[in-house]
Amino acid sequence: MRAGGSDPIREAAGLLAEHRNAVVLTGAGISVASGIPSFRGAQGMWAKYDPMEYATLHAFMQSPRKVWEMLSEMLSVCGDAAPNAAHKGLAALEEIGVVRAVITQNVDGLHQAAGFRRVIEYHGNMEELICVFCWKRYRTRERWTQGTVPLCDCGEILKPNVVLFGEPIPWLAQEQAEEEARTCGVLLVVGTSAQVSPACDIPRIAKESGAAVVEINPEETSLSGNVTDVHLRGSASEVLWQLLKELSPGDEASPRTPSGH
Ligand code: OAD
Numbered sequence: 001m002r003a004g005g006s007d008p009i010r011e012a013a014g015l016l017a018e019h020r021n022a023v024v025l026t027g028a029g030i031s032v033a034s035g036i037p038s039f040r041g042a043q044g045m046w047a048k049y050d051p052m053e054y055a056t057l058h059a060f061m062q063s064p065r066k067v068w069e070m071l072s073e074m075l076s077v078c079g080d081a082a083p084n085a086a087h088k089g090l091a092a093l094e095e096i097g098v099v100r101a102v103i104t105q106n107v108d109g110l111h112q113a114a115g116f117r118r119v120i121e122y123h124g125n126m127e128e129l130i131c132v133f134c135w136k137r138y139r140t141r142e143r144w145t146q147g148t149v150p151l152c153d154c155g156e157i158l159k160p161n162v163v164l165f166g167e168p169i170p171w172l173a174q175e176q177a178e179e180e181a182r183t184c185g186v187l188l189v190v191g192t193s194a195q196v197s198p199a200c201d202i203p204r205i206a207k208e209s210g211a212a213v214v215e216i217n218p219e220e221t222s223l224s225g226n227v228t229d230v231h232l233r234g235s236a237s238e239v240l241w242q243l244l245k246e247l248s249p250g251d252e253a254s255p256r257t258p259s260g261h
Contacts, residue, residue, distance in 0.1 A: 012214045012230045013246035016098050019185025024102040025202050029191020030236045031108055033084040036077050040193055057166040064157040068149045078108040078126050087114035089240030103177045105199050107162045120176050129158035181205040190216045191236050194223045203227045
């Protein structure tokens with residue numbers, strides 16, 4: 001932890017105001033308030049579905065219909081979700097020039113839905129389906145409805161264009177994420193347990209390149225206490241709203257100040 005700073009919110013806001021080129025790394029925790037469960041923990045997706053059976057490329061190739069039980073649930077939960085105050089708060093931080101990009105491990109599209117412009121989707125997204133045999137792509141809504149397993153024109157079962165365990169990170173997203181991490185002044189890490197590689201390397205890359213690392217998470221993570229300089233313990237929506245207030249005091253007119261956190 002950084003020494004000094006008796007008020008971590010003010011300390012984090014000071015870093016953000018000083019650098020004005022922050023990059024954000026987000027994980028499932030930011031979408032919990034939108035009704036999308038996170039992965040780890042008692043209520044998480046992996047308590048219900050063993051990721052080795054449901055979330056690896058190998059499992060998909062062996063038993064795609066079984067893996068679609070989990071994928072269908074994720075698709076319908078994501079389809080019903082709307083951005084929450086945390087997604088809107090980050091979009092407001094981009095709009096006032098404090099944050100310049102978000103690298104997200106989430107596949108729910110909620111940063112874009114909240115109006116955030118520069119979103120790097122590190123694990124792909126649920127909007128597209130891909131055939132792992134002929135590589136043809138489709139819009140998900142054109143091929144999938146609840147209770148069905150979507151098929152390619154070639155007859156094979158389609159896979160959402162998301163990264164399953166055992167698949168590489170999309171090349172461009174990996175390049176862009178590392179470049180953002182190497183060149184930002186502050187990396188804001190929001191709602192991730194930082195247990196999955198290579199996404200969990202991003203904070204280390206930023207730190208080694210000289211950035212301050214600010215973490216927003218109600219819990220301790222693998223980053224807390226070593227990579228993290230300032231840990232803001234709380235829900236993403238609450239903490240981002242507090243940061244916005246610090247960074248734009250008296251800005252009553254801002255139409256995108258989050259509410260309902
Ligand atoms: P996890 O479920 O591992 O971690 C979610 C984190 O969010 C935890 O550290 C929680 O403490 C925190 N959290 C919960 N509620 C929060 C809130 N309201 N505000 C802020 N933080 C909150 O999810 P990820 O770290 O995103 O990958 O998981 C990373 C990857 O593992 C996923 O992208 C997925 C999964 O397996 C693949 O499937 C390849």
